[in-house]
Amino acid sequence: MLSVEGVCKSFAGNRVLHEVTFDVRAGEVLALVGENGAGKSTVLSLITGLQTPDSGRIVLDGEPVRAWSPQRARSAGIGSVHQELSLNPHQTVAENIFLGAWPTRGGLVLGRNLAEHARPLLERVGLDVDPRTKAGRLPLGQQQLVELAKALVSRPRLLILDEATSALDDDQVQAVFRVVRELREANSSVIMVSHRMAELFAMSDRLTVLRDGQVTATRERAETDHDDIVRLMIGRELSNLFPDRPAATEAGPRLVARGLTVPGACHGVDLELAPGRIIGLGGLQGQGQREVLRALGGLARHAGTVELDGRPCRSRSPRDAIRRGIAYVPEDRKIEGVHVAQSVRANLALPNLRTLAPASRLATVARGAENRLVDELIRRLRVKTSSPAQQVRRLSGGNQQKVALAKWLPTRPGVLLLAEPTRGIDVGTKREIYHLLRELADGGMAVLVTSGDTMELVGLCDEVAVMYEGTVVDRLSGPDLTEERLVRASVTGSVAHA
Structure with missing residues (x-):
């Protein structure tokens, strides 16, 4: 259906793609994998018309594309959902879905019934929200599903999913998978980019691997495995994904929260963060983990008490928190992080x-x-x-x-708050970040991490506080800290080891 043939691309004299060649068959799911910086996003920008190749060509249905642009790509049946959102937060969900493709009758835009036109698309992606809600009020995962509904308006023959599940919980991921299966059964094609290797092996027919801007191999899914793909991605064996945990220390807590409450989000949360320890906040998406971090980082009004090094601490703004040595790395890096x-x-x-x-x-x-x-x-x-x-x-x-x-490391914060620190990041970079966080903890920082990746929490953290419906329902450490027990507590809200 589509071929990328000998494509090269440079930015400011920096070559990012070198003679990239691969194809996408009709009715297949092709996984495009590689480390961050391998060139995946650049390839996708060429296919969707956001960029033009310096040399080489893109062939669609046997014909080289010419004067390619996002509008022409959409007209040709190419849709895309990217990790970084493109929604207008001040417009409604329905308005975002139909932006640029408003339903009409007799040449007139059907704006009055826009919400009703949006409901079937929202149902298709498994999203139960009022289409008249402002998009900016939705959690990140729900916004990502709105992006998928938006891409389906044009009934794409080729759908590109670029880290489109990175902010989704398990149920939402399954909704995306249903859409992918529907497209494949209709002989449409899908290009998937994800650093969740299990998803790629569950859904793809073939995997094409990029390293340093070049295609290193294309494998049939049935003829490869996780270790083979990782070797092709990074050019070496990857061992010790998670650093070793140090022996427990007797250091007193640096930060203590008691009864932390953010109206409408979390209530009665108790936490103790000690130097040398990495504490995780687990649970299903949207159980109040994000709001706990934002409250401690001075970004959300809250009740309850917080003590820092034994003294009352109430950060009314990010500036207050930073001056007290509390650094916050948010989940949405492009809007809030950099x-x-x-x-x-x-x-x-x-x-x-x-x-x-x-x-x-x-x-x-x-x-x-x-x-x-x-x-x-x-x-x-x-x-x-x-x-x-x-x-x-x-x-x-x-x-x-x-x-x-x-950017926060030179400030030498005593408390480091991280929301989804490895969302949309390749396995090699994840390893670097895990080892850096352990190094920072060993150097005396108290680290608090939220993550929707249970394996990450189990492998990285010394203790995980599991949240359910806005409060902590269990605390897991030592032999109790397993994926099974973490998932059980997250889903049922019951004490995992009861």
Whole structure:
């Protein structure tokens, strides 16, 4: 159905694709896999008309595409759902779904009944929300399903899912899978990009692997396995995904929360965060984990008491939290975590201006110190960038996440709050982040992590507090910290080891 033939692409003199060639058959699901920065998103941008290749060509139904653009791609039956949302938060769900493709009758837009036209699409993707709700009021996972409904309006012959399940819980992922199966049965094709390897092996017919902008192999799903794909992705064996846990320490808690309550989100949450420990907040999506982090980070009004190093601590704003040594790395990195229009240098320097500028009223940034700081952070977290001057929007998702985390390290926070720190990140980068978090904890930080990945929580954390309907229902550590017990508590709300 579609072929990518010998495609090359460079940005600012940096070659990101080298003679990329692969094809997509009618009625198949093709997985496109590779580390962050391997070139996956660039390939997809060429197929959807957002970019044009420097050389090579894209062939659709046996004919090379010419003057390609997003509009022509949609007209040709190519739809896409990306990890980074493109919804207008101030418009309703229905308005977002039909944006650019409004239903008409007799040449007139059927705006009055737009919500009714949207309901069948929402049902198809398993989303039970009022179509008249403003999109910005929905949780991230539900917004991602609205993006899928939006892509289905044009009845695509080829649907591209670029990390489209990264913010979804298990039930929502199954809804996406149903749509994929329906498309395959109708002889339409799907390109899936996901760092959840189990999803790719569950749904794909073939897997094409990219490494450093080149195709290293295409495998039939039945003829390969997880370890083979990882080797092709990173060019080496991957061992020790999670770091070893240190022996338990007797250090007293750095931060203590009692009865933490955010109206409409969580209530009566008790937490203790100690230096050297990584604590996880588990449970199904939307059980209040995000709001706990935002309350501690000064982003949500809350009741209850919080003590930091034995003293009352009430952060009324992010500035308050930062001054007290509490750093927050949010889930939505492009909106809250980094400034995508600014350079890597600017993002890394921004939280550290007080230390980079001399203490005077006419303070200016000491450029030498800034350069050394930025270079050290890029080296330490292995940020793949053409130069510190490169815009963050030009980085892969994994490297954007590294920037979102790296910028706080020079501030030496006592408490580090991370929401979904490896969402949409390849296995090699995940390993780097896991080992960095353990290194930071060993250095004296108290770390609190939320994640929808049960394996991640079990492998990384010293203890996991399981949340259900806004409160902590169980705490797992030692031999009790298993995926089975974590899932049981998350689903039933009961004590896992009862």
